[in-house]
Amino acid sequence: MSLYRVFIDGQAGTTGLQIRQRLALHPHIEVVTIAHQLRRDNQARRELMAAVDVTVLCLPDDAARESAQLAEDAGCRVLDASSAHRTKPGWVFGLPELAPGQRETIASARQVANPGCYATGGISLLRPLISQGLLPDDAVYCINAISGYTGGGNKLVEQYAEGGPAYSAYALDFSHKHIPEIQTWSQLSARPVFQPAVGNFDQGMLVFIPVVHAAGHSRDLHTALQQWYEAETFVKVQAFNEIEPTTAPMLTPHGTNGSNNIELFVLANPAYSDRTLLIARLDNLGKGASGAAVQNLNIMLGLPESLCTNLPVA
Numbered sequence: 100m101s102l103y104r105v106f107i108d109g110q111a112g113t114t115g116l117q118i119r120q121r122l123a124l125h126p127h128i129e130v131v132t133i134a135h136q137l138r139r140d141n142q143a144r145r146e147l148m149a150a151v152d153v154t155v156l157c158l159p160d161d162a163a164r165e166s167a168q169l170a171e172d173a174g175c176r177v178l179d180a181s182s183a184h185r186t187k188p189g190w191v192f193g194l195p196e197l198a199p200g201q202r203e204t205i206a207s208a209r210q211v212a213n214p215g216c217y218a219t220g221g222i223s224l225l226r227p228l229i230s231q232g233l234l235p236d237d238a239v240y241c242i243n244a245i246s247g248y249t250g251g252g253n254k255l256v257e258q259y260a261e262g263g264p265a266y267s268a269y270a271l272d273f274s275h276k277h278i279p280e281i282q283t284w285s286q287l288s289a290r291p292v293f294q295p296a297v298g299n300f301d302q303g304m305l306v307f308i309p310v311v312h313a314a315g316h317s318r319d320l321h322t323a324l325q326q327w328y329e330a331e332t333f334v335k336v337q338a339f340n341e342i343e344p345t346t347a348p349m350l351t352p353h354g355t356n357g358s359n360n361i362e363l364f365v366l367a368n369p370a371y372s373d374r375t376l377l378i379a380r381l382d383n384l385g386k387g388a389s390g391a392a393v394q395n396l397n398i399m400l401g402l403p404e405s406l407c408t409n410l411p412v413a
């Protein structure tokens with residue numbers, strides 16, 4: 100079987116590098132690289148795009164919009180890791196676990212938008228519960244999260260190389276760029292509140308969604324998530340009310356690093372049975388970016404979905 104060819108536009112960035120590390124061992128994909136000095140040369144990029152099966156965009160949003168147009172002109176399929184096209188008509192949202200049929204839609208798409216890291220956590224928790232009517236779609240959900248600093252790309256990585264604050268809250272103005280994709284793909288009629296923070300660690304993320312509901316329904320939420328993700332390889336719904344027995348009642352963001360897994364927690368207290376804490380844990384560079392990108396590439400190319408989605412162990 101001949102190898103599929105993939106070009107990563109933004110190959111030297113945080114996300115691009117981790118996709119390359121994963122694809123280095125891929126038995127069916129060859130990564131075609133561009134000379135560093137030509138990385139912003141449109142003609143050189145278009146020529147490469149015309150010669151590959153898929154172009155992966157690991158660029159800032161404006162550059163991704165421009166590069167997506169180059170790829171379209173070159174007749175090349177695109178997987179975009181930026182937030183430029185995640186709610187754009189004509190693009191397919193690259194979360195295979197979103198709903199029945201989503202993988203098939205990704206498999207045949209010409210333009211796929213890889214989800215944002217926080218959004219992957221938020222949507223994975225909310226979509227099954229909203230779409231099945233277990234939570235209302237018109238409530239204003241308040242989502243908090245913390246991410247490792249690699250989520251901010253090369254700039255934030257450089258900043259933290261010298262050390263940085265243990266915890267910094269940001270996006271304090273209700274306008275984080277992941278809100279539209281969380282609202283659209285969770286099927287919320289009301290705009291959610293999303294307030295993230297970055298910590299002084301490289302990778303890993305927690306996304307928290309406290310929800311209030313009729314008394315006694317916490318277990319129903321858990322059962323619904325368990326059933327929704329039963330057949331999924333990368334989504335693990337933890338036992339009801341269970342954090343790691345070794346660290347409970349504490350939860351760290353680090354349990355999935357290097358993998359393409361996302362873990363979902365449903366926590367409740369019988370003394371306060373009208374509320375439940377939903378939590379997602381993932382690697383911002385794994386299921387939150389590069390692992391998910393490789394999963395989507397496999398689906399787009401008709402390959403086994405799990406191939407090389409984890410970071411190879413050094």
Ligand SMILES: NC(=O)C1=CN([C@@H]2O[C@H](COP(=O)(O)OP(=O)(O)OC[C@H]3O[C@@H](n4cnc5c(N)ncnc54)[C@H](OP(=O)(O)O)[C@@H]3O)[C@@H](O)[C@H]2O)C=CC1
Binds near residue numbers: 108214253384387
């Ligand atoms: N880091 C993360 O956890 C996640 C990131 N993403 C998204 O993925 C995309 C890439 O992010 P990330 O890897 O973190 O960013 P980085 O800043 O680490 O890397 C961006 C790369 O793009 C290159 N680049 C910038 N502008 C251009 C341009 N006009 N033409 C060609 N190359 C260009 C840069 O090269 P140079 O500056 O040397 O020219 C750099 O190699 C972003 O849209 C980001 O939002 C998505 C999910 C998670």
Ligand SMILES: CC(=O)N[C@@H](CCC(=O)OP(=O)(O)O)C(=O)O
Binds near residue numbers: 181182246248277
């Ligand atoms: C810590 C940090 O800065 N994180 C990034 C999100 C990382 C991510 O998912 O990126 P994209 O949506 O751009 O793909 C942020 O909040 O903008």
